Amino acid sequence: MSPALLPEVWRISDFRWETPQTFSLSCEKPEVQTRVQTLNPFRPGQFNMLYVFGVGEVPISISGSPENTSAQIHTIRKVGAVTNALAELKPGQSLGIRGPFGSAWPLHKAKGKDLVIVAGGLGLAPVRPVIYAALAMRSEIRSLTLLYGARQHAEILYADELLSWQTGAEIAVHITLDQATQSWQGRVGVVTSLIQAQDLDADRTLALICGPEIMMRYSAHTFLEKGLKPEQIYVSLERNMQCAVGFCGHCQYGPHFICKDGPVFRYDKVQSLLNTREV
Amino acid sequence: MQTEVVLLQRLHLDLLLSQLQAAGYQTVGPVVRDQAIVYDRIQSTADLPMGIGDIQGKGSYRLRSRDDAALFGYVVGPQAWKKYLYPPRQLLMRAEQNSRGLQITAPDQEVPKYAMIGVRGCELKAIQIQDRVFLEGPYSDDFYRERREQIFILAVNCTEPGNTCFCVSMEAGPAAGPGYDLAITEMLETAEPCYLARAGSAKGAELLKHCNPSHAPATLLEKENALWTAAAAQMGRSLNPEQASAALKSGYESTHWKDVGERCLSCSNCTLVCPTCFCSGVQEVTDLAGTSSERWREWDSCFSLNFTLTAGRPIRQSPGARYRQWISHKLAFWQDQFDQSGCVGCGRCITWCPVGIDLTSEIEALNALQTKT
Ligand SMILES: Cc1cc2nc3c(=O)[nH]c(=O)nc-3n(C[C@H](O)[C@H](O)[C@H](O)COP(=O)(O)OP(=O)(O)OC[C@H]3O[C@@H](n4cnc5c(N)ncnc54)[C@H](O)[C@@H]3O)c2cc1C
Ligand code: SF4
Ligand code: SF4
Numbered sequence: 001m002s003p004a005l006l007p008e009v010w011r012i013s014d015f016r017w018e019t020p021q022t023f024s025l026s027c028e029k030p031e032v033q034t035r036v037q038t039l040n041p042f043r044p045g046q047f048n049m050l051y052v053f054g055v056g057e058v059p060i061s062i063s064g065s066p067e068n069t070s071a072q073i074h075t076i077r078k079v080g081a082v083t084n085a086l087a088e089l090k091p092g093q094s095l096g097i098r099g100p101f102g103s104a105w106p107l108h109k110a111k112g113k114d115l116v117i118v119a120g121g122l123g124l125a126p127v128r129p130v131i132y133a134a135l136a137m138r139s140e141i142r143s144l145t146l147l148y149g150a151r152q153h154a155e156i157l158y159a160d161e162l163l164s165w166q167t168g169a170e171i172a173v174h175i176t177l178d179q180a181t182q183s184w185q186g187r188v189g190v191v192t193s194l195i196q197a198q199d200l201d202a203d204r205t206l207a208l209i210c211g212p213e214i215m216m217r218y219s220a221h222t223f224l225e226k227g228l229k230p231e232q233i234y235v236s237l238e239r240n241m242q243c244a245v246g247f248c249g250h251c252q253y254g255p256h257f258i259c260k261d262g263p264v265f266r267y268d269k270v271q272s273l274l275n276t277r278e279v
Numbered sequence: 280m281q282t283e284v285v286l287l288q289r290l291h292l293d294l295l296l297s298q299l300q301a302a303g304y305q306t307v308g309p310v311v312r313d314q315a316i317v318y319d320r321i322q323s324t325a326d327l328p329m330g331i332g333d334i335q336g337k338g339s340y341r342l343r344s345r346d347d348a349a350l351f352g353y354v355v356g357p358q359a360w361k362k363y364l365y366p367p368r369q370l371l372m373r374a375e376q377n378s379r380g381l382q383i384t385a386p387d388q389e390v391p392k393y394a395m396i397g398v399r400g401c402e403l404k405a406i407q408i409q410d411r412v413f414l415e416g417p418y419s420d421d422f423y424r425e426r427r428e429q430i431f432i433l434a435v436n437c438t439e440p441g442n443t444c445f446c447v448s449m450e451a452g453p454a455a456g457p458g459y460d461l462a463i464t465e466m467l468e469t470a471e472p473c474y475l476a477r478a479g480s481a482k483g484a485e486l487l488k489h490c491n492p493s494h495a496p497a498t499l500l501e502k503e504n505a506l507w508t509a510a511a512a513q514m515g516r517s518l519n520p521e522q523a524s525a526a527l528k529s530g531y532e533s534t535h536w537k538d539v540g541e542r543c544l545s546c547s548n549c550t551l552v553c554p555t556c557f558c559s560g561v562q563e564v565t566d567l568a569g570t571s572s573e574r575w576r577e578w579d580s581c582f583s584l585n586f587t588l589t590a591g592r593p594i595r596q597s598p599g600a601r602y603r604q605w606i607s608h609k610l611a612f613w614q615d616q617f618d619q620s621g622c623v624g625c626g627r628c629i630t631w632c633p634v635g636i637d638l639t640s641e642i643e644a645l646n647a648l649q650t651k652t
Contacts, residue, residue, distance in 0.1 A: 001385040004418050006372055009381050051383075053376045054565040054572040079591060094381035096374070240589045242561050245418040248579070249558030250586060252608065255615035260417055276532060278600035 004245055007051045007096025012089050013071050019155045021078050022122065023087055024063065025050075026071040027097060042066060043104035044129035045236060045264045049244050050074060051096030052085040059241045059259075061126035062100060066133055072097075075125035075157065101244045103264045105130040105208050105234060107137075113206045114143045116198065118219050120191050120211025124148055124157045126236055126263075127210045131171065138170050142204065145172045149191030149215070152179045191215060195222040202227030210236045217274050220267050230268035237262050237270065254279055284500060285492035287463065287474040289350070293323050294490055295433070295461070299394040304431055307363060308396030309353065314342055316356035318363075321396060324350055335441045335515075335626065338635030349472055351397055351465045354441035355625050359554030360402055361409060363393050364426050371422075371561065371574045385421075394431035398459065400452030401444075401623040403434055405554030407458055411617045412557050431482065434459035438506040442515035443626030445639060449520065451623040453510040461487065464503050475503055516629070516639045520610065520620050523642045527611040530645045531603070539641060540599025542634055547580035549628035549636075550605065555621050558586070581605050606638055 014026035051057040064073030176187040242248035251258035308321040327350040370386040413423040434455035446452030460483035463474040478484035550556040560579035565572040587594035613621030
């Protein structure tokens, strides 16, 4: 049966907690060591279906670098049956993986442009691969900026990595928190305030947005106010998904199937749907 | 190439059935069960609903006895052929977890070989619509494909459409379009019906040859043509697909959905009976020892609340939003997704809706609202 339909058995090579509710799973294909097979190559923005024995299967974005050929990383928040079961897995244990599926961030369009990546909460995970890929072709991109909003200090993802990026010169990183605590010296406010504070050259900007739907809607609005056209903005959408290959019907979003037409959409394709309730 | 039309008698149909069985086919067709016509195994024409017709309307279905010996004198019942190609429950995979680790295997299942007897034009088109969903996208569904590749289709051209039918609007009938192996028209000229038959495939032609049939007389062919023309003019309903799609797109946020939502029970009947509806969910079933597990796919419906459960809550919470999704998918979004309509005009969803919601009237109402404002 097609590997898109039948999961392959992969092994957990590393497990780490990122925040109290969120963890990263590095997964490798057992054959990669023995038969020098390559991993299923993926494009930043794509996702895998992760299967836990006896529990079920869920869509999870790939959050590692596309150049990492030994393992694929997934960053997951515990929210229900399958994600809780994924959190119980230990290095050396197995899981099933199908994928990668879906559309990717249009990085080729960033050449010569100002690339602004906006992430809210866990939305940083699906854009991290595109950050890696952008850094790898940094000389071809005019400027690279990450605007990241998290709820509270303890929920900042990949804190060490963000810090190392902040101290370098290749990517500008701005972080804001919804709730201020004593441990936080930085900015407080919604992520759109970071967009507002940017001095954008509207004609040369490419914006990639990933986070809760309401955050993407407001962020896109803010970019439009700043003079970007809808065609310069991309968002990544999420809907209940049972199969990831266009058969189950659950992820339909107006005329689109999020699994095969998305999850990454150019904003003009989904703008009116995003502004409609109960689609 | 002009297909040759031959004349068959009922005994020839029995001959065809036994030949199909000898070739390893399970012959399935219409039978009467629980006061409805459903599809099940048949052995011979004696199993067919002889002399039985039906009366259909919004939210109503009744069998009636006809005053002839028609074998195919009914319209369409609550079941669609999809149950054979895309079963309500399908084992997708097995997993074992033991000392050797995790193993995942595809189910090893025998693929049934069906000969479908009595497929109407609308139903043939519905099968082709599901082909596009399951076979012609970026991925192909192996379970569907294996069954689909083996089927034999004996189509029956419609001559007496029902009150909820509108296949003419959807270009799906009353005569069956290409894609069948054999197609027949039941002619009720004489006490014992006779059948005009056409082969649509080499398999069909081969079978016909064994019947040693005679050429159809020209007079009978003229009568057949007249029957089709009359049938096309007798459709109980009609719909303009382009207008419907445009009305749904411009009326996506209409107040009309709230109105439908107050009538719709979210019972899912319409999606179950619809021959093109394809949505499914998966279920993980584990054995008591916890060492083996199975993944089953089951028919699901966009009318169930948890269908859109995402990040802890269902997206389409109101019944009106769920009805809007269903009808918009059928008559508008399907075009965007698969380059054709998702409706064949079989009328099942109208007949089997317990509260008599009729998609053609909902489109009219939506249109009326839009032209008013
Ligand atoms: C394209 C895509 C990428 C995603 N990437 C990530 C990621 O990188 N990290 C992460 O933590 N989460 C991600 N999600 C969300 C993740 O799939 C859900 O949190 C997960 O399905 C919840 O499953 P559960 O069984 O733990 O929760 P429950 O609430 O028990 O969910 C029950 C079932 O509903 C469905 N479901 C519920 N919520 C969602 C949802 N948000 N999206 C899709 N199906 C859902 C699933 O079939 C799930 O098994 C992504 C979703 C999509 C569609
Ligand atoms: S939507 Fe209704 S009329 Fe159209 S194919 Fe489905 S059941 Fe038949
Ligand atoms: S439209 Fe009718 S059949 Fe369909 S879910 Fe609503 S009440 Fe049930």
